[in-house]
Amino acid sequence: MIRVSNLKAAYGKIEALHGISFHVEKGEIVTLIGANGAGKSTTLKALMRLVPPEAPTVTGGDITFDGASILGMPAHRIVSDIRMTLAPEGRRIFGNLTVMENLQLASWSRKGESTDKEIQHVFELFPRLAERARQRSDTLSGGEQQMLAVGRALMTKCSVLLLDEPSMGLAPLIMYDMFRTLKRLNAEGLTIIVVEQNAHLALKVADRGYVLDTGEIVAEGPAEELLHRPEIKAAYLGG
Amino acid sequence: MQRYAINILLCVAAVVLIVLAQTETLDKYVLNIIMLIGINCIFAVSLNLVNGYMGEFSCGHGGFMCVGAYVGSLLSVAFFTDSKLFGAALFAPELAPFLFPLVLFGAMLAAALAGLIVALPSFHTRDDYLAIITIAANYIIISIIENIDAIGGSRGFSGMKKTVNAMSDLIDLPWMLIWTLIGVFVCVVVIRRLMTSTYGKGVSAVCQNEVAAEMMGVNTNHVKIMAFMVSSGLGGLAGVLYAHVYGYVNAQSFNLLKSTEGLVMVYLGGMGSITGVLMAAVAFTLLVELLRFIIPGLNTVFHDLNLLPASYQLDQIWTWVIIPLTLILLMQFRPEGFLGNRELTHVFPRLKRWITLK
Numbered sequence: 001m002i003r004v005s006n007l008k009a010a011y012g013k014i015e016a017l018h019g020i021s022f023h024v025e026k027g028e029i030v031t032l033i034g035a036n037g038a039g040k041s042t043t044l045k046a047l048m049r050l051v052p053p054e055a056p057t058v059t060g061g062d063i064t065f066d067g068a069s070i071l072g073m074p075a076h077r078i079v080s081d082i083r084m085t086l087a088p089e090g091r092r093i094f095g096n097l098t099v100m101e102n103l104q105l106a107s108w109s110r111k112g113e114s115t116d117k118e119i120q121h122v123f124e125l126f127p128r129l130a131e132r133a134r135q136r137s138d139t140l141s142g143g144e145q146q147m148l149a150v151g152r153a154l155m156t157k158c159s160v161l162l163l164d165e166p167s168m169g170l171a172p173l174i175m176y177d178m179f180r181t182l183k184r185l186n187a188e189g190l191t192i193i194v195v196e197q198n199a200h201l202a203l204k205v206a207d208r209g210y211v212l213d214t215g216e217i218v219a220e221g222p223a224e225e226l227l228h229r230p231e232i233k234a235a236y237l238g239g
Numbered sequence: 240m241q242r243y244a245i246n247i248l249l250c251v252a253a254v255v256l257i258v259l260a261q262t263e264t265l266d267k268y269v270l271n272i273i274m275l276i277g278i279n280c281i282f283a284v285s286l287n288l289v290n291g292y293m294g295e296f297s298c299g300h301g302g303f304m305c306v307g308a309y310v311g312s313l314l315s316v317a318f319f320t321d322s323k324l325f326g327a328a329l330f331a332p333e334l335a336p337f338l339f340p341l342v343l344f345g346a347m348l349a350a351a352l353a354g355l356i357v358a359l360p361s362f363h364t365r366d367d368y369l370a371i372i373t374i375a376a377n378y379i380i381i382s383i384i385e386n387i388d389a390i391g392g393s394r395g396f397s398g399m400k401k402t403v404n405a406m407s408d409l410i411d412l413p414w415m416l417i418w419t420l421i422g423v424f425v426c427v428v429v430i431r432r433l434m435t436s437t438y439g440k441g442v443s444a445v446c447q448n449e450v451a452a453e454m455m456g457v458n459t460n461h462v463k464i465m466a467f468m469v470s471s472g473l474g475g476l477a478g479v480l481y482a483h484v485y486g487y488v489n490a491q492s493f494n495l496l497k498s499t500e501g502l503v504m505v506y507l508g509g510m511g512s513i514t515g516v517l518m519a520a521v522a523f524t525l526l527v528e529l530l531r532f533i534i535p536g537l538n539t540v541f542h543d544l545n546l547l548p549a550s551y552q553l554d555q556i557w558t559w560v561i562i563p564l565t566l567i568l569l570m571q572f573r574p575e576g577f578l579g580n581r582e583l584t585h586v587f588p589r590l591k592r593w594i595t596l597k
Contacts, residue, residue, distance in 0.1 A: 048453075048454065050450060050453065054449075054450050055450075074458075074460075075453040075454070076453050076456050076457060076458045076459070079453075079454060079455065079456035080456045085454050085455070085456070086454045087454075088450055088451055088454060092447075092448045092450065092451035093447075093451070094443060094444050094447040094448065094451065094452075095447060096443055096446070096447060096511075096580065097440065097443055097444075097447075101440060101443075104437075104440065105437070105440040105441070105443075105444055105455055105457070106455040106456070108437060108440070108441060108455055108456050108457045109455070109456025109457075110456075152455065153454070153455075155455075156454075156455060156456050
């Protein structure tokens with residue numbers, strides 16, 4: 001469904017991705033793992049067509065969705081037309097709005113439609129958010145904020161969800177809950193691309209994985225197999 | 240009924256003001272100050288949309304007020320008066336009270352278009368860099384107007400009093416007070432309705448995090464254009480009212496000092512709080528005016544107490560020492576302003592029983 005071919009991307013003059021190729025099929029969970037600075041977040045930002053200075057400039061290669069290039073699209077159209085969205089690193093919820101308003105805002109791309117059904121779905125996935133619906137979102141705990149970030153992304157009615165470090169700063173228990181929820185969303189038909197520092201956890205839930213190192217893909221394969229490859233175990237899974 | 244108490248109270252207050260002005264119970268000076276308060280309210284509340292709600296730092300709001308003031312003045316002179324510049328009046332002066340909204344609208348439209356000078360660069364820059372662009376925009380606007388000799392150049396432009404007189408000749412009412420009150424009402428309603436709409440949520444989202452906003456499908460460029468244009472357009476409304484209240488405009492009255500006054504009112508009131516900014520606009524205007532009396536008073540007291548040498552007189556220049564000083568103290572002890580980013584009804588929830596905001 002999504003095909004990235006020989007993608008090169010740079011921040012100013014510094015090339016961050018040196019021609020990576022990968023693909024994601026409908027209904028898959030694909031994970032990108034790698035060390036800090038490997039280009040994982042850069043890849044997601046390039047996929048979302050975000051613009052500098054936040055994101056890199058694509059200098060070569062192509063990204064296609066169902067065969068058509070999406071390089072010329074602005075980010076908000078990727079969200080509204082392609083139905084792909086990103087739950088960015090560090091949550092970035094709208095702190096001055098309530099939980100409910102955060103969720104309602106996410107339906108910006110389909111103004112006028114009722115959002116009750118989606119909100120109910122999000123509340124069912126994350127009951128904690130329902131309890132806090134009227135609360136300003138900057139008063140939420142870290143875990144709740146992450147739930148809101150994912151919930152908010154789902155409100156765009158996305159069919160592809162990109163997640164950048166969803167486990168960051170979460171207690172182990174909440175982290176497992178989060179991944180269980182992702183698995184459930186996947187079973188409901190959502191395609192997921194997840195970037196993770198916690199490679200072990202990511203490979204456990206993913207169908208396939210790609211390993212990035214300094215802007216290049218150095219390994220790929222079914223997640224189960226990657227999990228047991230000795231060199232990957234040594235480099236990313238702590239022996 | 241109870242829920243509309245404050246709304247009704249405000250309407251009654253407006254009517255009372257108009258009646259007092261009509262019967263000349265209020266002297267001209269007080270009336271002028273009331274109108275100036277109204278104009279400052281519009282100026283500050285409109286700036287609040289960009290600086291408060293959207294979180295950008297616009298320091299050039301005076302420039303848009305200037306565009307509004309000049310375009311409004313020119314339209315007004317061309318429409319209703321015989322002038323050297325435009326020749327005979329386009330419309331009969333008797334139509335002035337009915338067609339004056341056209342003048343206001345034209346001024347707002349022109350100011351909104353001028354807002355594009357800032358809106359378009361805002362796609363790629365933000366924060367400090369955009370602030371510098373807004374200052375530049377302020378200078379550009381003033382320099383352009385100052386260098387067009389046909390509209391008076393640095394001598395300024397006048398003739399709007401004739402329009403105001405034409406309105407009073409037909410129906411004897413304190414017209415400018417009425418237009419100013421309508422202006423304040425329109426400005427507050429527009430910003431309030433905008434901010435409670437989905438678009439307003441988009442503005443808040445841009446303020447908090449542009450990337451996240453874009454990820455929610457918000458067309459951030461669209462939101463920015465709209466916010467800057469509404470803000471500068473309403474700034475232009477303040478300008479055209481100002482021009483007609485005083486009957487004279489000069490580009491230099493809208494320089495960076497004017498823009499700074501706007502910033503002071505916004506930060507004094509609390510960024511992103513309409514009621515806070517309204518309170519600040521009233522307090523600030525009154526403070527400036529009161530200092531006209533307080534400073535000579537202080538001067539006498541200090542001389543009586545022999546605290547100042549006889550050769551030195553405290554004069555009005557000190558206004559611009561005292562006001563920035565208040566600002567410094569405010570930032571030290573209450574950096575969030577009067578209300579922070581909350582409205583009066585959030586600070587005093589019981590007020591909600593008495594007021595209905597739409």
